Amino acid sequence: MADNKTRAKKQDDVILGETGRPYHGFPTPEKLDRHGPARIIALCNQKGGVGKTTTTISLAAALASYGRKVLAVDFDPQGALTVGLGVQAHDVPTIYDLLLDTKRDPHEAIVPTATEGLDVIPANIDLSAAEVHLVNEVAREQILSLVLRKVAPEYDVILVDCQPSLGLLTINALTAAHGVLIPMECEFFALRGVALLIETIGKVRDRLNPSIQLDGLLATMYDPRTLHSREVLERIVEAFGDDVLETVIGRTVKFPDASVSGMPITEFAPQHPAAQAYLRLARELVSRGAVA
Ligand SMILES: Nc1ncnc2c1ncn2[C@@H]1O[C@H](COP(=O)(O)OP(=O)(O)O)[C@@H](O)[C@H]1O
Numbered sequence: 001m002a003d004n005k006t007r008a009k010k011q012d013d014v015i016l017g018e019t020g021r022p023y024h025g026f027p028t029p030e031k032l033d034r035h036g037p038a039r040i041i042a043l044c045n046q047k048g049g050v051g052k053t054t055t056t057i058s059l060a061a062a063l064a065s066y067g068r069k070v071l072a073v074d075f076d077p078q079g080a081l082t083v084g085l086g087v088q089a090h091d092v093p094t095i096y097d098l099l100l101d102t103k104r105d106p107h108e109a110i111v112p113t114a115t116e117g118l119d120v121i122p123a124n125i126d127l128s129a130a131e132v133h134l135v136n137e138v139a140r141e142q143i144l145s146l147v148l149r150k151v152a153p154e155y156d157v158i159l160v161d162c163q164p165s166l167g168l169l170t171i172n173a174l175t176a177a178h179g180v181l182i183p184m185e186c187e188f189f190a191l192r193g194v195a196l197l198i199e200t201i202g203k204v205r206d207r208l209n210p211s212i213q214l215d216g217l218l219a220t221m222y223d224p225r226t227l228h229s230r231e232v233l234e235r236i237v238e239a240f241g242d243d244v245l246e247t248v249i250g251r252t253v254k255f256p257d258a259s260v261s262g263m264p265i266t267e268f269a270p271q272h273p274a275a276q277a278y279l280r281l282a283r284e285l286v287s288r289g290a291v292a
């Protein structure tokens with residue numbers, strides 16, 4: 001597949017990116033001389049298979065490669081983030097244990113990954129019981145926020161990989177978050193449901209978390225060779241304008257390959273355009289101020 005620059009169109013001597021705006025590579029982030037407190041970003045879309053987990057893993061590793069201290073939180077009972085980072089979640093404390101007993105020290109559940117600067121709080125199928133348990137708790141929407149606040153001082157960014165639903169777990173993630181990143185697949189039904197998601201973010205802003213921001217919509221699985229993919233991306237940009245991040249993630253089988261290996265794409269195939277795209281996404285988010 002062509003890289004971002006060769007894929008970009010040239011018009012009136014200005015190189016345009018996939019979203020039709022002038023192409024920016026974004027500068028390499030400056031090294032940080034101190035760490036924390038973390039900005040918390042929820043990766044959220046109630047549609048499954050749109051690239052939430054892939055983006056959490058790849059972005060987390062890309063930010064870590066720029067010297068950021070990153071904590072990835074698996075907040076989906078499927079546990080794909082945990083597995084994708086090469087971590088096992090049997091007989092170890094998980095995010096579920098932290099939600100159920102907020103007196104517990106969250107450090108007990110933090111596991112370092114093979115990627116320097118990237119830690120994970122794992123999840124497994126136990127988490128599917130959490131909503132039932134939390135429903136009768138006092139301030140049930142704020143439990144994750146309570147947990148993450150205790151570790152936020154040590155990290156620059158915390159990425160929360162949400163499950164594909166708008167249930168209580170996702171509301172917890174949105175209540176804990178400073179920002180939301182919405183991955184969207186460049187496919188026909190992509191726009192369906194995003195209005196409801198944005199409405200939900202609005203409700204969380206009104207009732208639970210007044211300062212929550214939309215950090216951006218990320219187009220994923222883009223295939224520039226198909227008219228369909230190009231048209232969907234055009235529709236997404238028409239609907240959401242500058243909220244659509246300039247970085248677009250191409251469709252490639254390297255992602256399934258990387259998850260089987262338990263390695264982020266930035267390490268599995270660092271020169272691949274898809275790895276380069278996630279590094280660019282990391283730089284774009286730092287340029288936008290979404291990450292330190
Ligand atoms: N850019 C991409 N190109 C091709 N396949 C992808 C891409 N991003 C993700 N995938 C694959 O699509 C599937 C769903 O992605 P995933 O990140 O798990 O989505 P979600 O977390 O939103 O359910 C996975 O098998 C993943 O490997």
Ligand SMILES: [Mg+2]
Pocket residue numbers: 052053054076080161162
């Ligand atoms: Mg997922």
